[in-house]
Amino acid sequence: MVESRPIEEFTARWRSLTGIFHDARGQDPRTALGKVLTDLVPEAGPALVFEDPGFPVPDMAEWLMGFGYEPIVVRASAAGPVDVDGLPWERKNLKEAAARAALGISTGAWAVAHTGSVAVYGDRDHGTWPSLLPPAHLILLRADSIYATLGDGLRRLHFEPGGLPPEVKLITGPSSTGDIEGQPVIGVHGPARVGVLLVDAH
Amino acid sequence: MREAWPIRRYRALQDGELRRTLARVLPRMAEGRVRAYEDDPEAEVRRVRARDRRREAVRNPGLVERAMAAIEARGGRAAQVRDGEEAAAYLIEIARRRGATRVVKSKSMVTEELELNQRLAAAGIEVRETDLGEYIIQLAGERPSHILAPAIHRNRSQVKDVFVDAATGFGVEAPASDDLDVLTAFARRQLRADFLSADIGVTGGNFLVAETGTLILITNEGNADMVTTLPEVHVALVGMEKVVESFEDLTDLLPVPAMNGVGRRLSSYTTMISGPRQPGQLEGPEEFHVLFVDNGRSQIRGTPFEEVLTCVRCGACYNVCPVFRQVGGHAYGSVYGGPIGSALTPLLSSLRYAHDLPESLCTLCHACVEACPMDIDLPHHFVALREQAVREGLKPKGVSLTYRTWSHWWESPRGYRRSIRLARLAQRLYERRGRLQGGPGLLGGWTRTRDMPPVARETFGEWWERQEERRHG
Ligand code: SF4
Numbered sequence: 001m002v003e004s005r006p007i008e009e010f011t012a013r014w015r016s017l018t019g020i021f022h023d024a025r026g027q028d029p030r031t032a033l034g035k036v037l038t039d040l041v042p043e044a045g046p047a048l049v050f051e052d053p054g055f056p057v058p059d060m061a062e063w064l065m066g067f068g069y070e071p072i073v074v075r076a077s078a079a080g081p082v083d084v085d086g087l088p089w090e091r092k093n094l095k096e097a098a099a100r101a102a103l104g105i106s107t108g109a110w111a112v113a114h115t116g117s118v119a120v121y122g123d124r125d126h127g128t129w130p131s132l133l134p135p136a137h138l139i140l141l142r143a144d145s146i147y148a149t150l151g152d153g154l155r156r157l158h159f160e161p162g163g164l165p166p167e168v169k170l171i172t173g174p175s176s177t178g179d180i181e182g183q184p185v186i187g188v189h190g191p192a193r194v195g196v197l198l199v200d201a202h
Numbered sequence: 203m204r205e206a207w208p209i210r211r212y213r214a215l216q217d218g219e220l221r222r223t224l225a226r227v228l229p230r231m232a233e234g235r236v237r238a239y240e241d242d243p244e245a246e247v248r249r250v251r252a253r254d255r256r257r258e259a260v261r262n263p264g265l266v267e268r269a270m271a272a273i274e275a276r277g278g279r280a281a282q283v284r285d286g287e288e289a290a291a292y293l294i295e296i297a298r299r300r301g302a303t304r305v306v307k308s309k310s311m312v313t314e315e316l317e318l319n320q321r322l323a324a325a326g327i328e329v330r331e332t333d334l335g336e337y338i339i340q341l342a343g344e345r346p347s348h349i350l351a352p353a354i355h356r357n358r359s360q361v362k363d364v365f366v367d368a369a370t371g372f373g374v375e376a377p378a379s380d381d382l383d384v385l386t387a388f389a390r391r392q393l394r395a396d397f398l399s400a401d402i403g404v405t406g407g408n409f410l411v412a413e414t415g416t417l418i419l420i421t422n423e424g425n426a427d428m429v430t431t432l433p434e435v436h437v438a439l440v441g442m443e444k445v446v447e448s449f450e451d452l453t454d455l456l457p458v459p460a461m462n463g464v465g466r467r468l469s470s471y472t473t474m475i476s477g478p479r480q481p482g483q484l485e486g487p488e489e490f491h492v493l494f495v496d497n498g499r500s501q502i503r504g505t506p507f508e509e510v511l512t513c514v515r516c517g518a519c520y521n522v523c524p525v526f527r528q529v530g531g532h533a534y535g536s537v538y539g540g541p542i543g544s545a546l547t548p549l550l551s552s553l554r555y556a557h558d559l560p561e562s563l564c565t566l567c568h569a570c571v572e573a574c575p576m577d578i579d580l581p582h583h584f585v586a587l588r589e590q591a592v593r594e595g596l597k598p599k600g601v602s603l604t605y606r607t608w609s610h611w612w613e614s615p616r617g618y619r620r621s622i623r624l625a626r627l628a629q630r631l632y633e634r635r636g637r638l639q640g641g642p643g644l645l646g647g648w649t650r651t652r653d654m655p656p657v658a659r660e661t662f663g664e665w666w667e668r669q670e671e672r673r674h675g
Contacts, residue, residue, distance in 0.1 A: 013467075076482075078482070079482065080481075080482040080483070080484065081482075081484055089484060090484075091484045091485075094484050094485075095398060095432065096398075099394065099398060114467065115457070115467040115468045116467070117468055117472070122431065122483070122485050122486055123480055123483060124480050124481070124482045124483045127484070127485055128427065128431060128485060129431065129485055132424055132427050132428065132431070149453075150453055150456065150457065150468075151453035154449070154450070154452055154453050154456075155450075157474075158414075158449045158450070164276075164414055164416065164474075164476040164477075165476070166276075166475065166476055166477045166478060166479055166480055166483065166486050166490075167430070167431065167473065167474070167475055167476075167485070167486055168473070168474040168476075169427060169471060169472070169473050169474075170456075170468065170471070170472040170473075170474075171470065171471060172466075172467070172468040172469065172470055172471070172472070173470050174470065175422070175423055175424040175470060175471075176422050176423070176470055177334045177335075177386065177422060177423050178227075178350075178351060178422075178464070179333070179334040179335035179338070179351055179352070179353055179354075179423075180334070180335075180338075180353065180356075180357075180358055180361050180382055180385060180386075181223055181226075181227070181354075181357055181358055181382075182223070182226065182227030182230065182231070182351060182354065183382055185382050185383060185386045187386070187390075188334055188386055188389070188390060188422075188423040188424060188425070189332070189390060189393065189394075189397075189423050189424040189425045189428055190423065190424025190427065190470075190471070191424075
């Protein structure tokens with residue numbers, strides 16, 4: 001049984017940062033995805049999906065197509081990332097694909113309720129470009145990976161069995177700035193819209 | 203040569219637009235901080251722990267070496283550089299080796315301090331600032347005026363003018379209005395192309411963990427993550443005082459800049475980089491370098507000023523400072539403005555270069571001490587620097603003489619009384635409608651923009667004496 005207090009606190013804080021949140025637990029995953037995408041992305045387009053080998057959603061590409069998206073799949077393999085056909089991605093092509101995507105989808109490694117943050121990893125099996133280059137980012141987050149405090153999350157990271165990933169990004173709301181007249185503007189370089197789809201632990 | 207303070211002050215005070223923006227933005231950031239602490243009862247406990255960890259870290263001379271070893275162990279490269287010249291040489295070497303000509307940079311005060319952009323430009327390497335505020339001032343050819351909001355001195359229509367000029371130069375469509383979303387979108391579009399084509403990414407660093415060699419970058423816009431993951435090379439320039447001991451320290455440290463600068467629990471992006479990309483990974487750089495920058499820091503270590511090295515550049519002291527709120531960052535005439543800049547600038551360079559900062563830009567009100575998450579006692583250091591400036595003979599002769607004479611007379615009650623009688627005679631020359639205007643020497647300058655009540659016809663002391671005489675005499 002997953003504790004519900006951190007989930008509630010996370011939800012409230014994430015939403016207060018203008019993040020979109022959908023609880024897909026116990027729901028049909030396809031329907032839940034459709035709902036969150038309606039709120040998150042103004043117009044369907046190319047969708048960069050970095051598949052997490054520890055957390056596969058085999059039908060994701062098909063569902064996305066059903067919603068009018070053009071899925072661009074990145075799948076980790078022992079030899080490096082491959083596309084849907086199992087062909088290796090090249091760095092340059094992946095960069096360009098990410099840059100033209102309307103939506104990036106990746107998984108969150110863990111989250112922090114107190115700050116409303118989600119950690120995404122950049123290592124062999126996980127990418128951070130979906131969270132950076134497209135104007136909208138959807139994070140799939142497992143309900144059992146929300147910690148109460150930042151300290152809990154960092155401890156988990158420190159003792160990751162595979163060692164520290166080369167890049168870890170704690171995302172706390174959309175890309176934002178106050179650089180002109182101190183007025184808040186969202187969506188500077190990174191995504192203006194961020195969404196979390198909370199899914200069951202299995 | 204720096205411009206003299208009265209000139210900088212005059213220019214800032216004449217700039218109505220600047221002062222309106224400062225008056226609107228700074229109090230809001232300061233209030234944000236207060237509210238964030240009220241909202242989070244545990245925050246104060248974490249802040250005190252963070253402060254203690256920073257104090258221990260700046261006193262620990264072995265941390266840089268440990269950090270360097272940890273970085274190398276994870277496939278990164280680490281080096282120490284003494285000054286801007288060495289830092290630039292390191293980068294130029296990489297650029298030559300790789301045939302690189304284009305650098306993208308995310309905001310970093312230490313690279314400002316090292317004048318890195320100018321040095322790289324001189325070597326034919328083009329540097330593009332990518333933080334929105336830095337981008338604006340780079341296009342305008344200016345210096346940052348606030349550590350968090352470097353372009354805070356410009357309003358939207360002035361920003362639009364800068365972008366319109368730039369668009370003409372780039373041969374692209376200019377922003378259609380001074381709407382904030384339109385201006386931001388223009389920068390986003392232009393900078394996207396720079397990110398995707400850059401050869402080298404340069405960043406600063408908020409913290410660096412000695413235990414794991416992890417570099418921490420705290421940002422809001424997302425540009426730092428572009429700079430660190432898109433080019434083939436990432437070079438981080440980190441002040442040697444930014445190293446902290448253990449990964450666990452991050453729990454209390456990571457929230458400090460955002461909590462105290464703008465009142466958020468965390469900034470939008472807290473990025474932790476522990477090495478170059480792994481085999482089989484496509485994102486991230488092939489080469490990851492960390493340069494530990496001295497540039498005057500080691501001369502502060504072990505002195506009574508050591509605690510200024512614990513500064514996390516949160517900006518809280520800027521936001522509350524009554525002087526900064528009036529004149530903004532450019533009036534400091536140095537890379538680091540604001541209260542902390544008034545200490546850092548003379549300490550990193552020399553007191554001769556910038557003794558005006560601790561002398562003239564602080565009222566000793568202590569607002570900064572109250573706001574500082576590291577409890578840095580800046581006013582205390584300013585007084586010490588003022589004393590040092592006098593000892594080193596940096597004050598003009600007339601000034602030292604005036605103060606020396608003044609303190610001589612007021613050392614004894616007799617001298618004091620005599621000075622009063624003398625002043626009463628002399629002030630007849632300068633009294634206008636019951637106020638003192640003008641005066642000999644320093645007083646003349648002082649009263650040019652202020653006025654002062656004259657010495658009373660009878661002081662309390664004299665009155666008292668008269669009463670005593672009457673009673674006993
Ligand atoms: S001196 Fe203190 S308040 Fe000022 S920037 Fe540094 S840490 Fe923040």
